[in-house]
Amino acid sequence: MEERAVAAEYEEEQYQEYLEMIEELEHLRERNEELEEIFNLTEYRDSREDAYEYFCEYGYDEISEATYKELCQY
Template sequence: MLGSCNGIDKFGVNANHVAEKSEFGMEERAKSSEYQEEQYQEYLEMVEELEHLRERNEELGEEIFNLTEYRDSREDAYEYFCEYGYDEISEATYNELCQY
């Protein structure tokens, strides 16, 4: 009878050990799942920031294009006034525009 008590005790100890291992495994899976969720949220934030940067890049590209066009049109105007005189503009403006 003592032998069977020892067997029960061993079984009980083994069951407790298995339960502890199982609980540890569940905790590890929960931590892993939480970590994956955090990583996914960081990924979504990076995607959102990347989209914002792409939009800003497009805006800046348009701005650069517009500024370049404006600069080019001003250069054309300066050349026109300097080539054809200052009949339609004041002499001071002509001198300011055409004195390189």
């Protein structure tokens, strides 16, 4: 009888650990999604900065002076 109680307690502990792992996994998935979004926004921002830099070096003839000054002033 005591062995059953010990076994049931062990199973309950294992089940609780399993639930905690699932909860932690869900938290990590959510955090990963947040980090991916931040990464994508950063990549987008960096690519825009690269485009502006290129634009400011090579694209002056194609835009108005006001636009050039607005985009390319450092």
